[in-house]
Amino acid sequence: MAFYVVQFLTGLASAASLFLVASGLSIIFGVTRIVNFAHGAFYMIGAYIAFTLTERLSGAFGFWGSIVLAALAVAMIGVIVEMVLLRRIYHAPELFQLLATFGLTLMVEDLVVLIWGPDDLVGRRAPGFRGAIDFFGQNIPSYDLFLIVLGPVVLGILWLLFQRTRWGVLVRAATQDRDMVAALGVNQKWLFTSVFAVGVFLAALGGALQIPRDAVHHAMDLRIIVEVFVVVVIGGLGSIVGAFVAAVLVSELNAFGILIFPKISIILVFLVMAVVLIVRPWGLFGKPEAAARKTPGLTVNPWRPLTSNERLAAVAALVVAAMLPLFAGNYLLTVGSEIAIFVIFAVSLHFLMSVGGLASFGHAAYFGLGAYGIAFLAKMAGLPMIVCLLLGPLLGCMGAAVFGFFAVQLSGVYFAMLTLAFAQIVWSIAFQWVSVTGGDNGILGLWPSSWAASPSHFYWLALGVAALVTVALRAMVFSPFGYALRATRDSLLRSEAVGINAKRIQWTAFVIAGTTAGIGGALFAYLKGSVFPDNLGISLSVDALVMVLLGGVETVSGAVIGAIVYKALNIWLVSQTDLSKLVLGGFIMLIVVVFPKGIVGMLEMLAQRRRKSSPPGSPLLAKPIESAE
Amino acid sequence: MSATPPLLAVEGLTKSYGGIHAVRGVSFSLRAGEILALIGPNGAGKSTCFDMLNGQNKPDSGHVRLLGEEITGRKPREVWRLGVGRTFQITATFATMTVRENVQVALISHEKQLYNLWGSAPKFDRGEAGRLLELVGMGGYADRPCGELAYGDLKRLELAVALANQPKLLLMDEPTAGMAPRERVDLMRLTASIAREKSIGVLFTEHDMDVVFEHADRIIVLNRGTLIAEGSPAEVRGNPQVQAVYLGEGLVYDARHREGTSA
Numbered sequence: 001m002a003f004y005v006v007q008f009l010t011g012l013a014s015a016a017s018l019f020l021v022a023s024g025l026s027i028i029f030g031v032t033r034i035v036n037f038a039h040g041a042f043y044m045i046g047a048y049i050a051f052t053l054t055e056r057l058s059g060a061f062g063f064w065g066s067i068v069l070a071a072l073a074v075a076m077i078g079v080i081v082e083m084v085l086l087r088r089i090y091h092a093p094e095l096f097q098l099l100a101t102f103g104l105t106l107m108v109e110d111l112v113v114l115i116w117g118p119d120d121l122v123g124r125r126a127p128g129f130r131g132a133i134d135f136f137g138q139n140i141p142s143y144d145l146f147l148i149v150l151g152p153v154v155l156g157i158l159w160l161l162f163q164r165t166r167w168g169v170l171v172r173a174a175t176q177d178r179d180m181v182a183a184l185g186v187n188q189k190w191l192f193t194s195v196f197a198v199g200v201f202l203a204a205l206g207g208a209l210q211i212p213r214d215a216v217h218h219a220m221d222l223r224i225i226v227e228v229f230v231v232v233v234i235g236g237l238g239s240i241v242g243a244f245v246a247a248v249l250v251s252e253l254n255a256f257g258i259l260i261f262p263k264i265s266i267i268l269v270f271l272v273m274a275v276v277l278i279v280r281p282w283g284l285f286g287k288p289e290a291a292a293r294k295t296p297g298l299t300v301n302p303w304r305p306l307t308s309n310e311r312l313a314a315v316a317a318l319v320v321a322a323m324l325p326l327f328a329g330n331y332l333l334t335v336g337s338e339i340a341i342f343v344i345f346a347v348s349l350h351f352l353m354s355v356g357g358l359a360s361f362g363h364a365a366y367f368g369l370g371a372y373g374i375a376f377l378a379k380m381a382g383l384p385m386i387v388c389l390l391l392g393p394l395l396g397c398m399g400a401a402v403f404g405f406f407a408v409q410l411s412g413v414y415f416a417m418l419t420l421a422f423a424q425i426v427w428s429i430a431f432q433w434v435s436v437t438g439g440d441n442g443i444l445g446l447w448p449s450s451w452a453a454s455p456s457h458f459y460w461l462a463l464g465v466a467a468l469v470t471v472a473l474r475a476m477v478f479s480p481f482g483y484a485l486r487a488t489r490d491s492l493l494r495s496e497a498v499g500i501n502a503k504r505i506q507w508t509a510f511v512i513a514g515t516t517a518g519i520g521g522a523l524f525a526y527l528k529g530s531v532f533p534d535n536l537g538i539s540l541s542v543d544a545l546v547m548v549l550l551g552g553v554e555t556v557s558g559a560v561i562g563a564i565v566y567k568a569l570n571i572w573l574v575s576q577t578d579l580s581k582l583v584l585g586g587f588i589m590l591i592v593v594v595f596p597k598g599i600v601g602m603l604e605m606l607a608q609r610r611r612k613s614s615p616p617g618s619p620l621l622a623k624p625i626e627s628a629e
Numbered sequence: 630m631s632a633t634p635p636l637l638a639v640e641g642l643t644k645s646y647g648g649i650h651a652v653r654g655v656s657f658s659l660r661a662g663e664i665l666a667l668i669g670p671n672g673a674g675k676s677t678c679f680d681m682l683n684g685q686n687k688p689d690s691g692h693v694r695l696l697g698e699e700i701t702g703r704k705p706r707e708v709w710r711l712g713v714g715r716t717f718q719i720t721a722t723f724a725t726m727t728v729r730e731n732v733q734v735a736l737i738s739h740e741k742q743l744y745n746l747w748g749s750a751p752k753f754d755r756g757e758a759g760r761l762l763e764l765v766g767m768g769g770y771a772d773r774p775c776g777e778l779a780y781g782d783l784k785r786l787e788l789a790v791a792l793a794n795q796p797k798l799l800l801m802d803e804p805t806a807g808m809a810p811r812e813r814v815d816l817m818r819l820t821a822s823i824a825r826e827k828s829i830g831v832l833f834t835e836h837d838m839d840v841v842f843e844h845a846d847r848i849i850v851l852n853r854g855t856l857i858a859e860g861s862p863a864e865v866r867g868n869p870q871v872q873a874v875y876l877g878e879g880l881v882y883d884a885r886h887r888e889g890t891s892a
Contacts, residue, residue: 302725302726302727302730302772302774304751305749305751475746475747476746476747478749478750478751479745479746479747479748479749479750480737480742480743480744480745480748480750480753481743481744481745481746482750483726483730483733483734483737483750483753484734484737484738484743486723486725486726486730486734487723487726487734489725490722490723490724490725490726491721491722491723491724493717493721494717494721494722494723494790495734496704496705496706497683497705497706497709497715497717497721498706498709498734498735498738498739498790498793498794499706499707499709499710499735499738499739499794500706500734500738500743501706501743505743508744
């Protein structure tokens with residue numbers, strides 16, 4: 001019995017940090033409507049700076065002073081980020097905001113390694129809370145008790161702040177209707193900046209308070225951000241009480257999940273989240289959102305099928321690509337195959353995201369499932385390559401059918417978070433179910449049959465499949481189904497009013513996109529000769545998003561160009577520098593802020609300007625990332 | 630042998646939000662080819678009533694029947710399949726698609742080709758889409774992106790979309806709200822002529838009394854959720870109860886006067 005009580009208390013102690021970070025995210029979202037992916041990064045910087053300060057400053061005052069100083073310093077960094085980056089993207093679609101802050105996260109990850117080195121850092125114990133308390137033979141660290149008390153205290157302080165101060169009233173008002181607050185003469189700029197600073201302060205404080213419990217390391221940002229997403233989604237975005245209750249719930253699920261299902265402890269939390277989202281899509285304490293903002297910007301150029309000249313050009317480009325083996329060496333051909341595979345992956349997400357308006361943040365799950373499908377079929381059933389290639393993607397298809405069914409019940413940010421969570425479930429299965437998936441060691445030794453074994457043959461295979469997939473998906477955009485899908489993206493209300501079962505159309509699109517991604521994953525498994533959990537990880541999902549965005553969300557086939565440019569750049573960067581994340585993150589932010597329409601979107605815009613140079617571009621063109629409202 | 634059931638029969642429709650009785654026991658019916666106006670002051674329950682007719686909102690009790698068939702509480706898309714088209718107070722269109730594509734979507738849905746993955750949508754019922762657009766006077770706008778249209782044109786597009794499944798009944802929620810006086814008259818004349826020609830029943834809510842009295846065959850008046858009057862425009866205009874709760878300030882004649890001078 002005492003053991004369970006101690007386990008419960010440990011859970012409560014973990015909840016404190018989680019609550020701090022989650023409440024910060026929630027407050028920021030409430031007012032600015034930005035889901036700050038970089039919140040985990042601020043948490044991590046908080047921990048690192050606190051570590052450095054506590055090493056320098058001695059004594060009890062030094063320690064506690066360091067914790068607060070670290071949080072204040074990070075809050076200052078937050079202010080700079082808000083003024084330099086976020087102010088430019090408040091009116092951008094949610095997807096752009098998530099991506100920009102993700103880019104920031106990537107940069108921070110490299111910067112942290114650059115400054116503090118790659119090793120784990122073990123911090124000092126907190127003065128006054130070094131020991132443990134005996135509880136019927138079980139030890140409870142006294143620092144845990146401190147954290148258990150701290151959580152509700154912070155909740156109380158935040159409550160007072162929001163209920164009893166003028167600033168708090170303004171924040172609550174802005175959370176309900178920021179336009180009205182602006183109309184009443186409140187300086188919105190500084191309100192947003194101060195809210196962001198408070199949110200970041202809470203994140204950094206959460207990070208700093210972790211150092212007596214946990215080692216500080218450079219991957220702690222992603223781990224916390226996924227958990228925080230889960231917390232705010234369960235509790236309800238924008239609700240602080242919700243963040244507290246959900247933080248406790250998630251921490252307890254973690255604490256007891258390990259005892260009950262040691263193999264699938266991670267899954268438990270995500271399952272609870274999925275259930276909450278389906279029963280109460282806006283979270284336990286959240287309020288239903290008003291009409292969601294359109295995910296892609298408003299397309300001004302109507303989409304049309306290619307003219308015969310453009311078709312010829314596309315075929316010519318394909319022929320040129322097919323001639324690569326005539327003059328390129330094996331390394332270049334392997335790179336070419338990889339790019340072709342990522343074209344498949346990118347166009348599959350593009351179909352879902354641009355045509356269907358459903359920005360999946362976990363699309364890699366279906367890519368990876370396709371890859372694992374191959375691994376199971378080839379290694380366990382011993383089937384020949386051609387059979388595997390046909391059947392392997394079915395695993396991606398099945399995954400998409402199951403997860404897609406739930407995911408399409410939601411839209412916007414919630415859709416993004418749910419797809420991310422599902423991808424994490426799949427990832428954790430691949431990671432934890434060692435007996436079947438090999439866990440972290442993956443499944444090795446998947447080699448193509450002799451007919452596709454040489455680099456040039458494999459390149460042609462990948463190129464051929466990529467071309468086929470691109471053409472097929474493009475045809476679908478201009479099929480009756482494609483029109484129906486675009487209709488559901490533009491107006492759910494109108495779709496339903498003309499007899500369209502919108503959820504079922506979106507679900508179908510999800511399955512098509514997932515299966516296509518699975519085809520890419522299947523080829524990828526053969527290209528690499530192995531499958532790892534990374535093949536369905538977050539970073540791969542984000543790669544896909546960046547490829548689509550780079551090509552242009554509002555284009556029909558921009559993802560092809562996006563994939564080629566991004567992948568080539570990525571492979572080249574990784575071979576050139578150790579700081580690829582830093583460059584990549586900066587690159588992502590640059591696209592979002594400067595080229596929100598992507599490469600193909602830019603070209604289309606320029607072409608159109610030239611075509612009709614006399615009438616100036618419509619206001620929508622002039623303000624490309626202004627929201628539709 | 631009983632007489633054929635009316636196109637639309639509404640019986641004892643009731644809906645409350647918490648303690649507020651938005652709609653209380655409303656009953657009325659509508660014949661094919663008839664144009665019926667639903668009027669009432671702000672907050673009378675018009676929109677709530679309207680939304681319950683095509684399944685946008687579920688009634689607490691009461692019945693809605695289309696040609697005798699119970700459609701109460703059916704989903705909007707099911708009601709549409711039974712031949713009920715609708716336009717919205719705030720237009721709902723597919724903003725990134727062209728005007729023609731908007732109509733084509735409705736035609737694709739009408740012909741149950743929504744899951745056709747390989748056909749060519751740009752060629753789908755192009756002729757029929759063109760005819761519908763001509764009908765509402767939007768023929769010249771077919772290739773324009775819908776997001777660029779003026780508000781009045783959007784209303785006309787909505788009408789074309791609503792007509793795509795050859796409806797028996799058209800529900801139009803404030804069809805002329807936000808339009809210029811000239812456009813209002815045009816749109817309602819158009820609607821009336823289409824309705825008469827194709828024998829479509831039309832139910833519309835409207836704040837503009839000129840539009841109501843000029844085009845409605847019959848008017849029903851809602852106040853605080855209850856039906857207080859029903860009859861021809863002349864009867865409703867002369868009804869003292871209606872005048873008391875709704876037209877008591879002589880709004881009709883004021884409005885007439887204003888519009889008359891401005892037009």
